[in-house]
Amino acid sequence: MPHTPLIATLVAGLGLAFIFGTVANRLHLSPLVGYLLAGVLIGPFTPGFVADQSLARQLAELGVILLMFGIGLHFSIHDLLSVRTIALPGALGQMALVTTLGFIVAQAIGWPIAAGVVFGLALSVASTVVVLRALQEKRQLETDGGRIAVGWLVVEDVAMILALVLLPAFAGSFGGSTTRPSSGDGGLFTFLEPQTVSGALALALTKLTAFFAAMAIFGRRVIPWVLHYVAHTGSRELFRLAVLAIALGVAFGAAELFGVSFALGAFFAGMILAESQLSQRAAQETLPLRDAFAVLFFVSVGMLFNPMILVEQPLLVGATFLIIVIGNATAASAIAIMFGYSLPVALTLGLSLAQIGEFSFILAALGVELKLLPEAGRDLVLAGAILSILINPLLFAGFGRLMPWLKQREPVGAIQEDRKTDTPELTGTRLTHHAVLVGYGRVGSLVAETLQKARLPYLIIEERQAVADQLRALGAEVIIGNAAQPGLLEAANVGAAKWLISAIPSPFESGNLIERARTVNPTLEIIARAHSDAEVDYLTRLGANLIIMGEREIARSISEHILSRIDVSAAPNPNEGQTGRISE
Incomplete structure (x- = not known):
């Protein structure tokens, strides 16, 4: 049998x-x-297979690229600029505080000053993949936090990009190696090879x-x-290939030419593409590969972990x-x-950043x-990363249970997330006997047009802020958020609605939506879309009345058109006498 490490690694x-x-x-x-x-x-x-x-x-890097590209597709430049007043000073302040704590621990165990700085800095940078997966799972990506x-x-x-570039220049001054590792990070600028801090x-x-500049001018x-x-x-295969080529190509080019991380390059590629009307379709095409390779990121992190460090250095790990x-x-919450x-x-932000990941490994x-x-410092960073990633979902689960209690005790002067994002609690509709349309993509937009022409009362649930703003400008009633978000169906007054139309392509999200809506309103007429017979059966079991x-x-449209042009009773049947089943 040929040796196939790639296939073995994928399968295992x-x-x-x-x-x-x-x-x-x-x-x-x-x-x-x-x-x-x-x-x-x-x-x-x-022991066992390695x-x-x-x-x-x-x-795992492929997963990071596709995940960041997908996030960029749902995160506009306006969203990025809207949080700059807190993100810039906040991130730098949080990194400085946590780096100081790591430095103090390193000094306490006798490490040199440089080791303390590197160790502390590695503990201050959250994992992009973990943060985004946690926010997606909890439906909080579109919230203020x-x-x-x-x-x-x-x-x-x-x-961190600046730190990785500056570290080799500082190394000689702190007794480290004066030879810069040949990682190829410089790209077009490798020939400069700065040896001073100012040059770096x-x-x-x-x-x-x-x-x-390249992304703003060339990319856009x-x-x-x-x-x-x-x-x-008209080729779906070519479109899917184009999306993958753009995501991977921009990320790789950003790393090779400009020394930027794969993640940052892919994120900006997606964010630029988010301005296009094809952004939703691009997100759908990358979703399966994105999820599969993102899983491999966490598997690769687990492979780095040596459980023995928990026994050998329990206090330092703690x-x-x-x-x-x-x-x-x-630090982040404060x-x-x-x-x-x-x-x-504040707590959503703090819990999101309460772990470390890929950049910490690179820096260590x-x-x-x-x-x-x-090397003991690198092992501690890995152990801390594993434990923090493990505990992070549990912290979010606990936070979810505390959320109602916290909202009741918020100070009056605080910037409320609800005010800024128009969440369901403050934007509940007064409509009754109306249609609730979930998703305003290619299908949803056509349905909305029909409802508008028929003068039927309706509202739209849409998770993309830019699309929601455009719809509101046109006079449509919109609730921003994901239909699976707690309280959103109540805000849409599903209990008094006549129709629920699920125009979202994911059968799992649609199934969750249908099941919850049927519980709220047993007489509701639910219409959904599907792509296969299995999806039709699945959504029917959960309570959908009509699945397209x-x-x-x-x-059916082709058949009806043909039959409308001929006299069926007079037309000869060339297949008479043959047996067979024509599925609907």
């Missing part, structure tokens, strides 16, 4: 992630816990400026044009864990409150390579 990683993710979900835990455990089992520190770590990390968290992460990513800082700022013109051109070919979770959460935000918004590895950080499948409606 995805297979065990599925098994343990299912078990975790069954135990009412986040599937992330199962993915991490799967990584530990196929890592080098446990997957290829290098391949796992590269596969979610938008601030994304902007905060962008600032942290930029700060100037190079880093030049690269970032060049990247932003070329990327949407390419997708629109491919869309007009101190590292507390700095990551308590230090980051407290800064948000200082800026006047309400306690729920570079510190060890430059002989600034002892694209292929069936196309066949």
Whole structure:
């Protein structure tokens, strides 16, 4: 049998992630816990099969790229600029506070000054993947806390890019290696190879400026044009390929040419494409691959973890864990409150940032390579990352239960998330005997047009802020949010509605919506869309009255058109005498 490490890594990683993710979900835990455990089992520190770590990390990078690209598709430049007043000073302030805590611990155990700085800095940077997955699972990406968290992460990513460029220049001054690792991070600017701190800082700022300029000038013109051109070919296969090529190509080009991280490059590519009308379709095409490869990120993190460090250095692991979770959460929450935000918004932000991930691993590895950080420091960073990622879903679950209690005790002067995002509690409709349309994409927009022409009362549930703003400008009643968000169906007054129309393409989200709506209003007429017979059966079991499948409606329209042009009774039947079944 040929040696196939790539296939073996994929099969073992995805297979065990599925098994343990299912078990975790069954135990009412986040599937992330199962993915991490799967990584530990196929890592080098446990007996049995050992997957290829290098391949796992590269596969995980694909997941990071696709995830960040997908987030960018739902996060406009306006959203990013709207949180700049808190994200920029807040992220830098939080990183400074947590870096100081890590430095104090490092000094207490006798590490050099440089080791303390690198160690503390590695503990101050949240994992982009973990934050976004947690916010998506809790339907909080479109809230104030979610938008601030994304902007905060962008600032942290930029700060870490500067740190990774400056660290080699500082190494010689602090007794580390004076030889810069040849990682190829410089891209077009490698020939400069600065050896001074000022030179390194100037190079880093030049690269970032060049990247932003390229995305603003070249990206905003070329990327949407390419997708629109491919869309007009009518080939779904080519469109899907174009989306993947753009996401991966921009991320790789950003890293190779400008020294920017894969994640940041992909995020800006998605954010630029979000201005296009094809953004929703692009998000749908990347969703399956994005989820599969994002799982591999958590598996690869689990593979790095050596469980023995919990036995050998329990006190240091505990101190590292507390700095990551308590230090980051407290610092971020306190800064948000200082800026006047309400306690729920501040805690959402704090809990989002109460873990570390990919950039922390990169910084710790570079510190060890430059002989600034002892290997024990890298092991502590990895242990803290694993434990913080494991505990993060539990913190969010506890926070969800405390949310109603916290909202009742908010100070009057705080910036309320509800006021800023028009959440259901403050925008409940007064409509009755109306239609609730969920999703305003290609299908939903046509349905809304029909309802408008028929003068039927209706409202739209849409999670994209830009689309919702456009609809409101046209006079439509819109509730911003995801239909699975608690309280949203109540705000739409589903209990007094006549129709519920689910125009969203995901059968799982649609099924959840239908099940909840049927509980609220047993007499509600529910109409949904599906892509296969299995989805039709699934949605029917959950309570849908009418399910439209694209292929069936196309066949029915063609058949009706043909029959309307001929006299069926007089037409000969060439298939008379043949047996067979024509499915509807």
